[in-house]
Amino acid sequence: MKPIETKQEYNDYVDKKSPNSPIFKNCFNAFFVGGLICSIGQIIMDFCKFKGMDETISSTVVSIVLIAVSAILTGLNIFNKIGKFAGAGSLIPITGFANSIVSPAIEYKSEGYIMGVGGKMFTIAGPVLVFGISSSVIIGIIATLFI
Amino acid sequence: MNFLQSIDWMGLLKCFIVGGIICIIGQILIDKTKLTPARILVIYVTVGAILGGLGIYKYLIEFAGAGATVPLTGFGANLAKGAIQEVKSLGVLGAFIGGVKASAGGIAAAVFFGYLASLIAKPKIKKQ
Numbered sequence: 278m279k280p281i282e283t284k285q286e287y288n289d290y291v292d293k294k295s296p297n298s299p300i301f302k303n304c305f306n307a308f309f310v311g312g313l314i315c316s317i318g319q320i321i322m323d324f325c326k327f328k329g330m331d332e333t334i335s336s337t338v339v340s341i342v343l344i345a346v347s348a349i350l351t352g353l354n355i356f357n358k359i360g361k362f363a364g365a366g367s368l369i370p371i372t373g374f375a376n377s378i379v380s381p382a383i384e385y386k387s388e389g390y391i392m393g394v395g396g397k398m399f400t401i402a403g404p405v406l407v408f409g410i411s412s413s414v415i416i417g418i419i420a421t422l423f424i
Numbered sequence: 425m426n427f428l429q430s431i432d433w434m435g436l437l438k439c440f441i442v443g444g445i446i447c448i449i450g451q452i453l454i455d456k457t458k459l460t461p462a463r464i465l466v467i468y469v470t471v472g473a474i475l476g477g478l479g480i481y482k483y484l485i486e487f488a489g490a491g492a493t494v495p496l497t498g499f500g501a502n503l504a505k506g507a508i509q510e511v512k513s514l515g516v517l518g519a520f521i522g523g524v525k526a527s528a529g530g531i532a533a534a535v536f537f538g539y540l541a542s543l544i545a546k547p548k549i550k551k552q
Contacts, residue, residue: 300455307451308444311495315443316436318490327427336493336502337529343494344533352541365450368461369468370443370494371530377465378534382542394542401462402534405496409469409503410523416477417507417519424512 303364310359310366318343318370340371347372351379377401439491442484446495465496472500477508502527 281287318339325335347367350356356376360367367373378398385397399406453464472495475481481501484492492498506526510518524531 300452303455304448304451307447311447311450312440312444312491315488315491315494316440318443318494319436319439320431322490322493323431324427327430333526336490339490339494340499340527340530341533344530345537348534348537348541349544352545354545365454365464366444366447368454368464369447369450369496371496371499373461373465374496374499375534375538377462378538379541379545382538383545386542386545394539398535398538398542401465404462405465405469406531408466409473409500409527412470412473412477412500413503413507413523414519416473416504417511417522418516419477420508420511421516421519 306362307364307366307369310363311369312366314343314367314370314372343371344375347375348379351376352383374402374405377405435489438487439489442488442491443494444491446491446497468496469500469503472497473504474500476501476504499527499530 281290321339321342322335325338326332330338347356350359356367356372357380360376367376378401381400382394382398385393387393388397450464450468453459453467454461459467472481475484475497481492481497482505485498485501493502503523503526506524507519507522510522510525512518514521
């Protein structure tokens with residue numbers, strides 16, 4: 278075997294040796310679970326509208342319910358099992374955002390309830406909020422030029 | 425008329441398919457690139473905010489309902505939509521108020537239930 282000299286060669290070597298992740302199976306699982314989570318959201322939304330709430334409130338209720346359920350499922354260590362099966366299917370919906378808050382909070386519980394749970398909660402959710410909120414501020418400022 | 429009879433099955437199917445496809449894109453990013461889940465979430469929320477700001481995302485919401493609002497792109501689009509709406513009534517100040525105001529429910533729920541769930545959970549011992 279010839280020695281590995283460049284970074285490219287090394288990457289090719291790693292690709293050859295590492296097991297192929299079954300991408301079609303992963304995509305199917307992601308599609309199925311992701312679709313299912315969204316459909317549950319849609320049913321909650323339809324139910325809110327059926328009860329006479331407007332579009333904005335209904336959509337907030339959907340977020341709150343899905344976040345609450347996935348936070349509790351993460352706490353009970355059930356969400357991780359779903360996540361292993363579903364991959365992006367449970368990460369991309371708002372459930373993944375909730376999971377990303379609860380997981381580190383539980384993991385760092387031993388460091389105390391203020392700096393451990395309170396601080397580490399935002400390890401992943403922090404960047405999401407920073408970029409999400411900052412984009413919305415920029416978009417709002419740009420919008421003032423057009424209104 | 426009861427609730428079960430009122431369910432729009434065609435709308436539910438659209439929601440399932442669009443929500444599923446958005447997740448497939450995420451799965452391809454996980455499998456084919458070296459992006460970490462945190463980066464993918466950031467990309468999703470930012471792309472959602474941009475599409476929301478350009479006024480494109482609302483067509484997807486009209487078509488797929490929760491299939492477009494539940495994925496994190498919907499969260500981003502909602503932030504952008506809130507900022508633009510608030511700018512209309514408050515001017516530039518609205519840019520700082522609208523986004524978070526529109527998604528306050530979700531953010532507060534995530535913080536509150538996140539803290540609550542971590543109180544009830546036992547930290548698991550990592551298997552080596």
